[in-house]
Amino acid sequence: MEKNNAKAKLHIRKGDTVKVLAGDDRGKTGKVLEVVREKSRAIVEGINIVTKHTKPSAGKPEGGIKKTEAGVHISNLQLVDPATGKTTRVGRKLDSKGKLQRYSKKTGEIIK
Template sequence: MANNQKASAKRHLRTGDTVKVIAGNSKGKTGKVVAVITDKDRAVVEGVNLVTKHLKPNAQNPQGSIEKREAGIHISNLQVVDPKTGEATRIGRKLNDKGKLQRYSKKSGDFI
């Protein structure tokens, strides 16, 4: 492995997961993961961490505009919401009945 490359670690988040923000300006909000940016350890969550983006004038939008857009949030500030209880939970991995490694909720013990 080259000096500038980071070892690829397994992350507890996947696109489509419902997550709760546990730290930062958006603390307490929940939303669905739209994208996971693996090289920066960040995730984009629907309706969370909104930033104001100024757009330059162009052919489609001659006036330019200001719009609110979701920005990435570090994955350490997110926790997956347990589908059974609806609370934020830590995630583990264990073998299911078919012998495949699968994520599970540490609170309820159910597979996600």
């Protein structure tokens, strides 16, 4: 785990398009809906669908079965370069203002 409560630097962010590298959904692409830094997981649209059964209650009398996305570990995802549409590794470099920017290791272009 991280020391001194430091947050992990992740190569993907909310809104990125990613490709799944491992698991039942290998090869599929989707948009990142949420990133859970504490668990190094991301929730990706249409990937890792799980079925949840809800018992009828006073608040929700119908109950039923609901399908939702579950988290996928970050190591099983790779960023799809918005410029080329192909997967790429992500690097970080300082821009002219001294701010860290993500860039594509294949093309060298800044991402977002």
